[in-house]
Amino acid sequence: MRVQIGSHMVRVWQGDLPPLFDLLFINADLAKQFGNLRGRNDEDGTLFCAAVSSKFRIWPALFVAQRYSPDVGGFDPGVLIVPETGLVLIGAGERLLAYRLGDPPVRLWEDAANSGFWGWDRQGDVILMAAELEFSAWNLHGQKLWSAWAEPPWNYSVQNGVIQVDVMNTLSTFSLLTGPTQETP
Numbered sequence: 001m002r003v004q005i006g007s008h009m010v011r012v013w014q015g016d017l018p019p020l021f022d023l024l025f026i027n028a029d030l031a032k033q034f035g036n037l038r039g040r041n042d043e044d045g046t047l048f049c050a051a052v053s054s055k056f057r058i059w060p061a062l063f064v065a066q067r068y069s070p071d072v073g074g075f076d077p078g079v080l081i082v083p084e085t086g087l088v089l090i091g092a093g094e095r096l097l098a099y100r101l102g103d104p105p106v107r108l109w110e111d112a113a114n115s116g117f118w119g120w121d122r123q124g125d126v127i128l129m130a131a132e133l134e135f136s137a138w139n140l141h142g143q144k145l146w147s148a149w150a151e152p153p154w155n156y157s158v159q160n161g162v163i164q165v166d167v168m169n170t171l172s173t174f175s176l177l178t179g180p181t182q183e184t185p
Helices: 021-027
Strands: 002-005 008-014 030-034 046-054 062-068 078-082 087-092 095-100 106-112 117-123 126-131 134-139 144-149 154-159 162-167 170-175 179-183
Touching: 008 078, 021 030, 021 046, 021 062, 030 095, 030 106, 046 078, 046 087, 062 087, 062 095, 078 117, 087 117, 087 126, 126 154, 144 179
Parallel strands: 030 062
Antiparallel strands: 002 008, 008 046, 046 062, 078 087, 087 095, 095 106, 117 126, 126 134, 134 144, 154 162, 162 170, 170 179
């Protein structure tokens, strides 16, 4: 699948290696592999590859290949790009990765999603990450703002810079920027 975000093209493959895997890997400006990619999906988690490039480049600026788990029922991998800062966030299984596209691209950090990644959500100047047991926020440069524990079932909504989180029918309200340490009336 290909998706264009600003001036960046994102290609993703799930379940099987891309047909040109070796060429993508060696020709990328920055390539990273996590784990044994040639194992079976049911034994080591599901294979997921993401390539990010400027829309008219043949070879990717960034190529990441990994196996991830958990890999069922809502634990889908996700990629978020912040065009104005060149930040690329990748979540799959319990692995969270941050890269900055540039000349050359660089890896900023690796983090873990508590019990499995659910998704990224950009809310203005803040990026939220939802996981099975965690809710976290980063700024547009990839610096972590806050992290909070959550127990399923949980969900959230954001309005005017304020987050309302419903954890097992218990509501909490707090600032998008400061997180749950600063309660908002």
